Amino acid sequence: MKSILRHFTPRGWLATVGAVVLIGVSVWLELLMPDYTKEITSLLILPGSSIGDLLWAGGKMLLCALASLLVSVLVVAVTGYLAADYSFNVRAKLYDAVESFSMAEINRFSTASLITRSTNDITQVQTIIVFGLMMIVRAPLMAGLAITKITDKSAEWTFSAAIAVVIVIVVLGVCFIFAHPLFQRIQTLTDNINRITRENLTGLRVVRAYNAESYQKNKFESANADITNNNMKAHRIMSIMMPSMMLVMNGLSLIVYWIGAYLIEGAPLAGKAGLFLDMTVFSQYALMVIMAFMMLNMIFIMGPRSMVAAKRINEVIDTPSSISDGKGVEHTDTEGEIEFRNVSFRYPDASDDVLKEISFKAKKGETVAIIGSTGCGKSTLINLIPRFYDATGGEVLVDGVNIREYTLEQLHNKIGYVPQRAVLFAGTINTNVAMGDNGTAGYTQEDVARAVRIAQAKDVVENYPEGYEHPVAQGGSNLSGGQKQRICIARAVCRNPEILIFDDSFSALDYKTDRVLRETLKKETAGTTNIIVAQRIGTIKDADQIIVLDEGRIAGIGKHKDLLDNCTIYREIALSQLGEEELKNV
Numbered sequence: 001m002k003s004i005l006r007h008f009t010p011r012g013w014l015a016t017v018g019a020v021v022l023i024g025v026s027v028w029l030e031l032l033m034p035d036y037t038k039e040i041t042s043l044l045i046l047p048g049s050s051i052g053d054l055l056w057a058g059g060k061m062l063l064c065a066l067a068s069l070l071v072s073v074l075v076v077a078v079t080g081y082l083a084a085d086y087s088f089n090v091r092a093k094l095y096d097a098v099e100s101f102s103m104a105e106i107n108r109f110s111t112a113s114l115i116t117r118s119t120n121d122i123t124q125v126q127t128i129i130v131f132g133l134m135m136i137v138r139a140p141l142m143a144g145l146a147i148t149k150i151t152d153k154s155a156e157w158t159f160s161a162a163i164a165v166v167i168v169i170v171v172l173g174v175c176f177i178f179a180h181p182l183f184q185r186i187q188t189l190t191d192n193i194n195r196i197t198r199e200n201l202t203g204l205r206v207v208r209a210y211n212a213e214s215y216q217k218n219k220f221e222s223a224n225a226d227i228t229n230n231n232m233k234a235h236r237i238m239s240i241m242m243p244s245m246m247l248v249m250n251g252l253s254l255i256v257y258w259i260g261a262y263l264i265e266g267a268p269l270a271g272k273a274g275l276f277l278d279m280t281v282f283s284q285y286a287l288m289v290i291m292a293f294m295m296l297n298m299i300f301i302m303g304p305r306s307m308v309a310a311k312r313i314n315e316v317i318d319t320p321s322s323i324s325d326g327k328g329v330e331h332t333d334t335e336g337e338i339e340f341r342n343v344s345f346r347y348p349d350a351s352d353d354v355l356k357e358i359s360f361k362a363k364k365g366e367t368v369a370i371i372g373s374t375g376c377g378k379s380t381l382i383n384l385i386p387r388f389y390d391a392t393g394g395e396v397l398v399d400g401v402n403i404r405e406y407t408l409e410q411l412h413n414k415i416g417y418v419p420q421r422a423v424l425f426a427g428t429i430n431t432n433v434a435m436g437d438n439g440t441a442g443y444t445q446e447d448v449a450r451a452v453r454i455a456q457a458k459d460v461v462e463n464y465p466e467g468y469e470h471p472v473a474q475g476g477s478n479l480s481g482g483q484k485q486r487i488c489i490a491r492a493v494c495r496n497p498e499i500l501i502f503d504d505s506f507s508a509l510d511y512k513t514d515r516v517l518r519e520t521l522k523k524e525t526a527g528t529t530n531i532i533v534a535q536r537i538g539t540i541k542d543a544d545q546i547i548v549l550d551e552g553r554i555a556g557i558g559k560h561k562d563l564l565d566n567c568t569i570y571r572e573i574a575l576s577q578l579g580e581e582e583l584k585n586v
């Protein structure tokens, strides 16, 4: 419960107080009804009452019923407001938490689970707020007040009502014990089905091209069957509840009347009418007590699932990012300088370091290229510069200062990063290039045009009638691979950063564009330090320093010609791409 209440805003608390008061009024009004029934019945069976008395009593009962209806409507409105306020608040907190996460936390939770937690789980908790509050306040209040109304009646009646309550509690307890673990599993199974659906949709082309539909379908069907079986088992258990409650309710009525019959039969004539009235009122109040427990039944059905959902939401909100802001750096003596000092890195839960004792320095305006076989750690190395992950050993310095000392905003303002897989957002060319901010006054149309020109994307933009306002679909799906890559490069250049990082970002470009782009970059962003991960020797051969990575270690560092002479791995890579003759000429 605490896991839900902690996200209530002051407005939410006010609504809660309002709802509790209204629920109290509604219960009080409902509990008046049996008294009115008693009054009307006594007017009917006792001699000397007029039709006016009957109408007056009936009118009061009708008014009470109408007031109860009005209050019930208000209760629903207030709890609805409360639930909406809770969702708004929690959704914002979840969004902020996920935004602050480093890649380690994103990988730990998985994207599919984060989406389920931000949508489905919130809806679960929202439901329990609306119904739960009503039930939690109403049920004990109604049960408590109704019990006070019946305890002064016959001991036999009270005893039979008490037994009925015990039966109800036992049935509810047994159902809860068996159903709770099943409800707990539902959320994990929902994550699973979301993950498979998501994977299938994003990889649709591969699935079709490889005739893997049945393989994917089997995976989906197995996940679907899992969640369905789990739900069916849970609901089978819960299905026992309602009939059991009805049986107890009807059985109790029967017993109350049966005991009543005996009591009335043995009572003196003058007391028979009073006993009959007591019996009608008692049976109504006793049923209210059972009804109150039936309401609790609802909480037993929805509660466990919502509690699991609330826990999963809090898990995300309470997870601190493993990457935290530094205290900030006022001034640096240099600009655009990157240094790795004996850096090593191990992914969370991995058994071995991916990077080992990496040391190099890139000075302002230099181009440092990183090459090596697949999986040797190139992307991991450059991911340490913007602090997507923190080095687990050694230190990374930018402009002579350990990157952990900068605030993340300061650090990112110095960097323009182009990822390995082009990432574009729904919007226009303009919104994709002039994205975010770099700590200056913002980007002008000239900045965007210059970046697009340097990234060799001018012809792409000019081909569209809307130019820079050309719409970009989600994920850039209406652009070719090379076009997307160039827009991503333009986005990094537009920041006018001290350091540009290219993670194999030229691979989708043809050789000519690759060459022209690098030349233009060199000319137009002369003071910018470039870190380039690449597979092609042609892309990196002019770099000031080339770092050859092998299984996470530096196998060679130097210029193209030196490495050809001194580094076997580099020579092998170069030979595999260019051949002996070509190599002599480069």
Ligand SMILES: Nc1ncnc2c1ncn2[C@@H]1O[C@H](COP(=O)(O)OP(=O)(O)OP(=O)(O)O)[C@@H](O)[C@H]1O
Pocket (backbone or CB within 6 Å): 107, 347, 348, 350, 354, 372, 373, 374, 375, 376, 377, 378, 379, 380, 381
């Ligand atoms: N999130 C992760 N968790 C655990 N291990 C990872 C993670 N990402 C990458 N690795 C492992 O780290 C190693 C280096 O990966 P990295 O992506 O840096 O290689 P790379 O040299 O850039 O490869 P490529 O040229 O194919 O892009 C690989 O063995 C990979 O399996």
